[in-house]
Amino acid sequence: MSDVYELTGLRQLADHLAREARVVAPQHDGEHRCFALLSEDGDLEICREPSQLPLAAKPFLFAERESLFVFDGARFVETPAPSEPLVLFGLTACDLTAIAYLDRFFEGDPHYVARRRAALLVGVDCERGCRDGFCDAMDAGPGVRDGSADLVVHTAPDASPLLFIGSERGAAAVAGLALEPAPADATERRARGLEAAEASLGARPHIAAGIARLDAGEVSAELWEELGLRCLACSGCTTVCPTCTCFTTTDEPEGDGARRLRYWDSCLFEGFQREASGHHPAPTAGMRLERFFRHKLGEPVRARFGRATCVGCGRCESACPAVLGIHSTLGRIAAT
């Protein structure tokens, strides 16, 4: 990152970007927060507590329900993926790391790729650790990772926000904005800020210890079954996980033909991997839970993608009604 500027406020940047594209940012209506279209007079209140934004911005790139094509009785007509420019504003480092993973996973998926190409990513560094986050342990935060956002905002309690340009596209997006160059020590200030944020993330020794036990094959099938007994197959963990990508398709009758839709799915459902013959590669709830965690943390996945697919956002901890979130499960594994 070479260019650094000083912003008068976040609104200055958001309003500028809104001239060219729809801006999606954390919004709230009473107690309810989510990523939604920023209105002209709406508050722009950055939320850096992932568990408070359960779905992050994932639905804007990988839609929870999406039409793929229509068969009208004679021909297949592809549903074009939306390609209107969109700004995803105020993404935390962990969620940006997750998007970098989705980019690789969905490389050949025209719907994902179209949405993603149309999206400009604006990240925000975290000022301090959040309740369940362990992004430091997963190399995903608290500072926005290089190359994961087009623009990065760094905030500090008593100073103007700093804007770092993360990509050419980011540079182009702010080209028309009259920006003050940042003071000479901006990069250093950011480094200090991130150091403090990292220090404020509590020590989570069970994460590394749990992963080590998984890798060493030290977690018994009995322990997985003890944990799996509790799993309700609610699909909460996979719904809120920013790197879960499973989907299913169904054909909905339409006119003389049908429309193919895809929905988010969950590998914790028994039916997800059941084969037509009745054979099941993970027939018990414990085996399905094990597969989930191996897929997030295990060595083969790390080797394939160059990193764990878990980004340490901690969302699954609060979404799981059965106390099987990442801290509970790795904690239990580390303690045996």
Add this chain to the structure above:
Amino acid sequence: MGTLCSVATTCPFCGVGCGMALRTEGTRVVGIEPLPRHRISCGQLCAKGYAAAQGIDPRDRVLRPLLRQGGDFCETSWDDALERVSEALRDAVAELGPAAAGVISCARATNEDNYAAQKFARAVLQTNNVDHCARICHSPSVAGLRQTLGSGAMTNSIDDIERADLIVICGCDPTENHSVLGGRVMAAKLRGARLLVIDPRKTRLARMADLHLQLAPGTNIALLNGLLHIIFARGWQNREFLEARVDGVEAVAEKVRDYDPARVEAITGVPATDLERAARMYTEAEAALLCYGMGITQHTTGTNNVMAVSNLVLAAGQIGRPGTGINPLRGQNNVQGACDMGALPNVYPGYQPVADAAVRAKFASAWGREVASAPGLTSLGMQKAARDSAFRAMIIMGEDPVVTDPDQNQVEAALRALDTLVVFELTLTETAKLADVVLPVASFAEKDGTFTNCERRVQRVRAAVPPPGEARPDWWILGKLARRVAGYEGMAYDGAEAIFDELTSLTPSYSAMSYPRIEQRGGLQWPCDAEHPDGTPYLHAGRFPIGRARMVPLEHQGPAERPDSEYPLWLTTQRLHYHYGCGSMTRKSPLLERETPPGLLFIHPDDAATHGLVQGGGVRVCSRRGVVETRALISDQVPPGLVSMPYHFKEAPSNQLTNDAQDPLTKMPELKACAVRIEALPAEVAPRTRAELAQEAAR
């Protein structure tokens, strides 16, 4: 287009009342997100909750009023449909009097809809023939607990699960049916609370429990009397509490003398040593929270079962404090509200008795219209009267009794015997298929209102999308009918909030509620009145609504039907996490539908072996009342001698088999115990659906 809208509302499925936001795209709900700041669900939902978007998808919805023409339906205008319905209602009343018409309201509908339903019956039709399906889940709770404590609702709050050091789960399966609440129980157990489960089935919580009393079906009173026997014999009762606050103690102590552990072990199959341990755990706990469900209520002794549970709770003094209480887990999202709103033949909103002339006068004057004075019929009563040609016209609001009521064949016969059946529905359910007129209604995602969850918390429901086609809220339809049937303008509301404001003015326990206050407080728990403006997290702190609580001596009485040589197995019914009620909403989710075959019979490995059944194989189940074919799920969830069927599947409806023998007081049918015989279907033969079996019988 991206998903840009998200509206916070309350889950439409079970009585836990989780908060969810509906994510919309145009006029369609495309996804669900949990609400981390929600008072109850704290960012969690169960599989049904996450699948709610598919459940209300406009596909398959009834979009315009439908009229029966021969075997088919044809679409018509609202004007025509309303005119025909009004005429039919007027005719029925003119011919046989107001007793010949009635309304079955709905435990899934909002408080506003339920209030409108009972007002329509009482003020417009001039009848107390109004009921809803609490009859088949918790009417015994209302009847039993009103006698013993003075209130039939859950005494404590869901949060209290965290405050209890012992949790007793009696005849309910909360991780399946009230999953998010069940999750709280698991979390409490992991944090060190003790767990005692009383259930014939080895449920998930039974597997995690410190102690599981696996009693024989229908032996609840014997077991509970047995626990009381031990408690009184050892002097473990809470003397101070009993002296200060309870009547009838002596008579119960006397009665349970007959229930010594050896005799109780013989009746229930529960070892005497376990009875002793359970009695000790419950009386020693600082705070013991007891939950019960349909394993208690769905019996011919339902009301007595409830009172037997209440006896135990009172004897130990585990009530009136945080972390304690007697907590009926209500099945449907708004069954508490439907009862509170007086969608019952014997009470007005707030349980104000129909029999009380002063109450009737209060409502007549507020509504500006005479109200019915003759006692009303229950839903089973209306069905019976219909079969006897004494009842002509029925409105059913969004319930599917053909699938969910016991003894389907009788229900169908009753509905066919009506002159006019009007069904308010989202889709063409099995019940709607029998209707003369089907009126399209708005789903929970398409209307404003309130639901009351199982812990008495009134929460907001908010419209996220407009209703599809010409669908309308139930209260809107009733308002239009009121004008046409009786020229009555008192139900022409301009919105749900106007109804809520009217009902709070007439319902003392809701009197300090309003939409803005509900929103500010994250819901309000009744009683919420001048004395408790912020609601009441637990009931009966200083006194009971009836002053002193009552213990009632009870005798064990087995189920009406027992296994014999011809029908050698017990059949019980259950629910699955993935489905809700008759499945008309949850089964539209491809993910939930994929989880199970359409119909299941849980059977113990030993019984499966005896009958030559294989996992997933076809099985024919026969009772004295009917036949069902389904698939075997071999599991030690059930003990030998007991088989269990979920009731969500119209292909394999357990209600073809169950007994309609009833609790004498509440007419609650015995859905939890009857006798069946089973036979394996040949390997290549697929189970036939109910419709196929019926066709074959006709041939």
